[in-house]
Amino acid sequence: MDSQQTLRAQMRAVTISREYGSGGGEIARRLAAKLQWQLIDHDFVVRIAQTLGVSEHEVELQDEYSQSVMARILSSMRAVDPALLVDATSGQATTEEGYHQALVSVVEAVAREGHVVIVGRGAQKILERQRDVLHVRIVAPLEKRITYVVQRENLDRDAARNRILQKDRHRERYLQNYYHVNSSEPHLYDLVLNTGIIDMDSCADIISLALERKANRLTVAEHELGPGIGSPRYPSRPQDFRSPNNPL
Structure with missing residues (x-):
């Protein structure tokens, strides 16, 4: 087992939250195959x-x-x-x-x-306090999602749009009822990927890399984490940007 695999093996799970039709389920499948983990x-x-x-x-x-x-x-x-x-x-x-x-x-x-990729099921909230879990959100523009659902489910565009909106509402209602959060809240996730731009295989690669990098931080004390650790001071006090039309 190489050093990257050893690092990833320290992590227990990846949770995949996704907008319906963003390809999140397919990305999870490819990721699980890449990692040789169980897909839930x-x-x-x-x-x-x-x-x-x-x-x-x-x-x-x-x-x-x-x-x-x-x-x-x-x-x-x-x-x-x-x-x-x-x-x-x-x-x-x-x-x-x-x-x-x-x-x-x-x-x-x-x-x-351990060693599972969990799709949906509110897992990003259920496991939010576990540092050995990576949380990912997959999104895409609505029109791109409609096209994906048309292709995958053999629906016309109106039916695909209605299905997407219904599924998204259902998932949001569950998260709101039990956790009082929206799935779009970025702080629920370590990583948010847009499949309207990034292809699915690349998404799986990026998630795998993020899994490795998060594993590398497991032994770091909580108080030593965050963007302020190791960051140098600004050489001078930062100033707000002033527009030429509004110098004050």
């Missing part, structure tokens, strides 16, 4: 659902934050992997709050197992 995304949930006897069609009818089918899946994951420690017998996951707690338990459990 919609397809992962589908595989578990199939193990539990829930059809893929039922899962497709739900979003990642919806209650019914997803609650059954999450509350039953203990039967698939005891390490996930979700109590399937409590019945709590049949309520909205119970579902939320099951979701938190699953995200925390897979992060403890």
Whole structure:
């Protein structure tokens, strides 16, 4: 294992938050393959659902934050992997709050197992206090996202636009209800990438590099982190820029 791989191995997870249609899910897939880490995304949930006897069609009818089918899946994951420690017998996951707690338990459990790329599920908030997790946000201009969804999902542009807006609203509502934050809040993330400009493979490369660089800071004390550490003073007191038309 080379030094870069050794550094990355010290990190437990990458969380990928994304605007719908920005390609964030595909970037996560490429990143997981590049790192040889477990991908925790919609397809992962589908595989578990199939193990539990829930059809893929039922899962497709739900979003990642919806209650019914997803609650059954999450509350039953203990039967698939005891390490996930979700109590399937409590019945709590049949309520909205119970579902939320099951979701938190699953995200925390897979992060403890380590070397995972987690797509969505509010993981940027659930794991926000863990320094060995890299948080990434993928965005793109709406028109670019519409084009992507048209191509990927075989929809017309109006249907693609409506789907994007609906999905984005749903995700925002969940984050607002439980964490009182907007997914667009930049301080939730170590890195924000715009796929309207940067291609997906390059995004995966940049995230991999950021993962390595963050790992390199794990042993640095909290009070020694930040832009002020090691920065020299300005040679003179900085002045506000004065426009020629407004010199005062």
